Every structure is written in C-alpha cells, then in structure tokens.
Amino acid sequence: MKIYLFNPETGVYLGEDFADEAPMRRGAFIVPTYATTIEPPQLLPGQLLVFNADRQRWEVHNRTTMALPMPIKVNAPEVFTRRIAMKKLRLLLLLMTPIIMTKKRLYVS
Helix, strand or coil: CEEEEECCCCCEEEEEEECEECCCCCCCEECCCCEECCCCCCCCCCEEEEEECCCCEEEEEECCCCCCCCCCCCCHHHHHHHHHHHHHHHHHHHHHHHHHHHHHHHHHC
C-alpha cells in the first residue's frame, strides 16, 4: 500500500513510501503517524503541498505566501565538541572493559 509522508510540524509533503504489512493481521498495513494514504494532487511550479491533519486533506499553497516556522539553529562547534567527547568516552569505556572484567573475576574468585 502506498503512503504519503509529511512533516509533523509543518505538514509539508516529504515524499512517498510503501506501508509495511502488519505481522499479525494479513491484509492490514501499518501507517506511520506522520503519513497518510490520501493521494496528493498534482502541483504547478511555485506551489507547495501541505497536509491538514484536522481536515484529513492536502492543501496547495504558494511557496512565497506560506509562512513556515524558522529552522532550529544549531551551534556547529558545540555539536562538534559533543561528538568528540562521546568518541573519547566510548574509547575510554572500551579500554577500561578488560580492567573491569579482571576486577570482577578477582572479586568473584
């Protein structure tokens, strides 16, 4: 079964996919929360598809008149330093695993 995906915050059309069949019920399909089986209409250049979840229908908006929420700004250096910190922590845990295992064996024996 074909499904149509949309952004959970803005309702903007994201693309299409196929729903997975429910494992316990033959013929039933699992439709994700932010997807619909309602086929969107064709667009003209400069238009944007938005799914109205309350009315359960697609709406066509002009790209220039539609007000979308501002994207969240992410501080790139902060994200980069967090990634480095996580890599260091993983490495430290990997290096300490033999020591921890040895200590456990010593206490158990």
